[in-house]
Amino acid sequence: MPAPGTRPYNFSAGPATMPEAVLRRAAAEMLDWHGSGMSVMEMSHRGKEFGVILAQAESDLRALLAVPDHFHVLFMQGGGLGENAIVPLNLSRGLQADFVITGSWSIKSHKEAQRYCDARVVASNAADGHTALPDAASWQLNADASYVHVCTNETINGIEFQQLPDLAALGGKAPLVIDFSSHVASRPVDWRRVGLAFGGAQKNLGPAGLTIVIARDDLLGHALQICPSAFNYKTVADNQSMYNTPPTWGIYMAGLTFQWLREQTEGALTGVEAMEQRNLAKAKLLYDFIDGSSFYLNKVDPNCRSRMNVPFFLADESRNEAFLASARKSGLLQLKGHKSVGGMRASIYNAMPLSGVQALVDCMREFEQSHA
Amino acid sequence: MPAPGTRPYNFSAGPATMPEAVLRRAAAEMLDWHGSGMSVMEMSHRGKEFGVILAQAESDLRALLAVPDHFHVLFMQGGGLGENAIVPLNLSRGLQADFVITGSWSIKSHKEAQRYCDARVVASNAADGHTALPDAASWQLNADASYVHVCTNETINGIEFQQLPDLAALGGKAPLVIDFSSHVASRPVDWRRVGLAFGGAQKNLGPAGLTIVIARDDLLGHALQICPSAFNYKTVADNQSMYNTPPTWGIYMAGLTFQWLREQTEGALTGVEAMEQRNLAKAKLLYDFIDGSSFYLNKVDPNCRSRMNVPFFLADESRNEAFLASARKSGLLQLKGHKSVGGMRASIYNAMPLSGVQALVDCMREFEQSHA
Known part of the structure; x- marks a missing residue:
């Protein structure tokens, strides 16, 4: 069994990543x-x-x-x-x-x-x-x-x-x-x-x-x-x-x-209220990075962007496979977009920690820098 | 996690006992x-x-x-x-x-x-x-x-x-x-x-x-x-x-x-054919014991008795609870019959080994001897 916290980050849209503590208990x-x-x-x-x-x-x-x-x-x-x-x-x-x-x-x-x-x-x-x-x-x-x-x-x-x-x-x-x-x-x-x-x-x-x-x-x-x-x-x-x-x-x-x-907390908040704060922070981190880059693109109206599922595109789609390979090398899994939409999709559900989104942003930045 | 082969025998009609090797691998x-x-x-x-x-x-x-x-x-x-x-x-x-x-x-x-x-x-x-x-x-x-x-x-x-x-x-x-x-x-x-x-x-x-x-x-x-x-x-x-x-x-x-x-074998037989031989042996052991006793009773025509689900009754049904308690003490679980039929039911699916049926027969014999 892998050592705690060493598994890759899994951005699958579902079935999707689950809390490691839950899997260990099961x-x-x-x-x-x-x-x-x-x-x-x-x-x-x-x-x-x-x-x-x-x-x-x-x-x-x-x-x-x-x-x-x-x-x-x-x-x-x-x-x-x-x-x-x-x-x-x-x-x-x-x-x-x-x-x-x-x-x-x-x-x-x-x-x-x-x-x-x-x-x-x-x-x-x-x-x-x-x-x-x-x-x-x-x-x-x-x-x-x-x-x-x-x-x-x-x-x-x-x-x-x-x-x-x-x-x-x-x-x-x-x-x-x-x-x-x-x-x-x-x-x-x-x-x-x-x-x-x-x-x-x-x-x-x-x-x-x-x-x-x-x-x-x-x-x-x-x-x-x-x-x-x-x-x-x-x-x-x-x-x-x-x-x-x-x-x-x-x-x-x-x-x-x-x-x-129910056990999760953020400051004085617990449960779903705590998760909402985390989800807001995770989504802001990723959307802000995408919006600040001309290498990546999200097409959804900022007023209704999903906090859970973040589809994004590379401006140069010929680099899609290289991006996915680079992500996999960084331990970031299942980022390929739905076949009906193409591009990429990062699903960042409750069980995805902020560190996973940070790792994704780091990978995206690095890929951009080495391919821009 | 329990040591191999130390778990109780589970006669549930379903969800039901599973092969221990399968659970360990999962x-x-x-x-x-x-x-x-x-x-x-x-x-x-x-x-x-x-x-x-x-x-x-x-x-x-x-x-x-x-x-x-x-x-x-x-x-x-x-x-x-x-x-x-x-x-x-x-x-x-x-x-x-x-x-x-x-x-x-x-x-x-x-x-x-x-x-x-x-x-x-x-x-x-x-x-x-x-x-x-x-x-x-x-x-x-x-x-x-x-x-x-x-x-x-x-x-x-x-x-x-x-x-x-x-x-x-x-x-x-x-x-x-x-x-x-x-x-x-x-x-x-x-x-x-x-x-x-x-x-x-x-x-x-x-x-x-x-x-x-x-x-x-x-x-x-x-x-x-x-x-x-x-x-x-x-x-x-x-x-x-x-x-x-x-x-x-x-x-x-x-x-x-x-x-x-697919890995199971009985003599030259494998897979379902091997399981059938085991299931025949398990069913024969249990039905033969019941038929040889006036303390227990199975009402089904011997020509169509199930090899998987063996309902049986105590001749004196006032002893049902005592029997179930005795079985539990012997590590034999979920023997209570379906509410629509009453009595007992032993489900002896593929994952139930012959040793489980033997343990049940031993328990039934002992209970009969101490209550006859």
């Missing part, structure tokens, strides 16, 4: 969780040991994100792409739903929802290549929409809502559904503005294969008849996320991550 | 898979490292189960209960499907399929309390069925098909769909009789949250319009199980298990 507990004689993977999900793990994970997540009591926390399977169908199966009632298009993920969500309801685009930033957010005042919200879907951080395009839209102030009556897969737990959530939030765990929370859904009470119980029981929010909630066998290892790893997050 | 590789500097949980599913893991897992599974080339191997999410909807969404075409009722799981499969098609019961052993299999010659197969569903091992009822039904010989034209969740890789599969096989991994293959689907070419591409893209077999197959982010850790752990299984 390794140490692999054959015997807390004297039970079992690996977490070997426990009956209905046994008392896993019951403790599940209850603690939910309790820690509620505390971390300050989830109000009238919201359910569900641990599910299928990821963000699964939820693109599962949300309209549960919420649309086969009627209308409004979609705000801000990048690759909201486009996918809108397309999939069309299988189940009248899914309408009420705003889009396609014209500017998904580099700025459509002004909320311009959204053409439908009075009869069953919900309004927004992807609050577009992992591929590197664009993030710095404030959740206030649908009520915009005259909307429908609940806001947010896909917060790639920035969950990186900043607080204003639950007064949210009806349902969903996210795959594999960016900020744990391993792939676990999906987190946090849903307001009144939105459960309206699923279409064709909704698979295993993906019916009310069925899942009524069975404490154990209607079917839940992804127990994913819940355990996410639970360890929740505990790690 | 712990050792936790922070750095093969010098990559990453945990498997931290790898991009589209990166070359995970590509190697996925390709090896598929190749080993194909070799283990002798899967013919005209079958696809899919790694999915949602478990057996998810597949109860996903199978009819993909195969039924909204028409008829035939169900053979043999216990709790086939009942659930039939119920869920009614959301999507005309799901008919063509045989049932409900009258005998799910203790014997309905004779295949009596099945009332429908000429227009899109498929015939059979659960080939009923985990809760402890009943197993010792031979796959030969639908063609019965005059059926529809493909056979088998739910082999709880005995996959414990015995060979006669693929000439199968159209599609599915199973949750958490019994014989790995952790919960991974579902294996093995489907004949011609059965893909007929999904209903309402089938979520993430669960459309053709979409999953066309994207090499990476349309959505797959449960990467589950695939890795299953892959390690496939390798472990």
Whole structure:
């Protein structure tokens, strides 16, 4: 096993880097969780040991994100792409739903929802290549929409809502559904503005294969008849996320991550508030460097640049492979941009320390100096 | 970490005991898979490292189960209960499907399929309390069925098909769909009789949250319009199980298990053939002991007793708690029967060694002697 703190920095967009302390604890507990004689993977999900793990994970997540009591926390399977169908199966009632298009993920969500309801685009930033957010005042919200879907951080395009839209102030009556897969737990959530939030765990929370859904009470119980029981929010909630066998290892790893997050501090701040300060500092370090260089370029409107996913381009793209090789040599992994966008992408989730971003900036500066 | 071979024996029905060698390797590789500097949980599913893991897992599974080339191997999410909807969404075409009722799981499969098609019961052993299999010659197969569903091992009822039904010989034209969740890789599969096989991994293959689907070419591409893209077999197959982010850790752990299984030998036999011999010996040891005792009782017809899940009852059920306490003291875990059946259940999957079954028999004998 590598010595503490000697691993390379991993900028993957997801599955993504995890806190080293969490991985070490998982390794140490692999054959015997807390004297039970079992690996977490070997426990009956209905046994008392896993019951403790599940209850603690939910309790820690509620505390971390300050989830109000009238919201359910569900641990599910299928990821963000699964939820693109599962949300309209549960919420649309086969009627209308409004979609705000801000990048690759909201486009996918809108397309999939069309299988189940009248899914309408009420705003889009396609014209500017998904580099700025459509002004909320311009959204053409439908009075009869069953919900309004927004992807609050577009992992591929590197664009993030710095404030959740206030649908009520915009005259909307429908609940806001947010896909917060790639920035969950990186900043607080204003639950007064949210009806349902969903996210795959594999960016900020744990391993792939676990999906987190946090849903307001009144939105459960309206699923279409064709909704698979295993993906019916009310069925899942009524069975404490154990209607079917839940992804127990994913819940355990996410639970360890929740505990790690709760232990983090910045000055007087703890948990998500502390992480937000770190994430702001990390993002500022990287964007400031990019903006101060003519060798690198980020195309996103500074008002909505993602704190989590930083796509950037070399002015001379013929140097992409050389840059990636140089980064790998410096112990900086998985910086290649998404195939649909090209260039580079640095995902700097909660588990990426400031020292990792500093190492990236140092590498970028050095590469620029030796190639300018 | 416990010393090798000192852990208790875990008889959980699933999630279930795993090979100790697999767990030790996973712990050792936790922070750095093969010098990559990453945990498997931290790898991009589209990166070359995970590509190697996925390709090896598929190749080993194909070799283990002798899967013919005209079958696809899919790694999915949602478990057996998810597949109860996903199978009819993909195969039924909204028409008829035939169900053979043999216990709790086939009942659930039939119920869920009614959301999507005309799901008919063509045989049932409900009258005998799910203790014997309905004779295949009596099945009332429908000429227009899109498929015939059979659960080939009923985990809760402890009943197993010792031979796959030969639908063609019965005059059926529809493909056979088998739910082999709880005995996959414990015995060979006669693929000439199968159209599609599915199973949750958490019994014989790995952790919960991974579902294996093995489907004949011609059965893909007929999904209903309402089938979520993430669960459309053709979409999953066309994207090499990476349309959505797959449960990467589950695939890795299953892959390690496939390798472990391939390394097992019994005389000249290897892999699944070797496991079958061990499973026969384990099951014989336990059933013979139960049958030789009037203190314990198994109600299943000897012709279809499960080699994997052995439900049994104490003649005097007031001693259940004392028995479980005695077993725990002997290092035998998770023997309590399913709540719908009561009594005890010993699940003796591939990863349970003969020594574990021997320890259980010894404990049962001792308990009988001190309480008879």
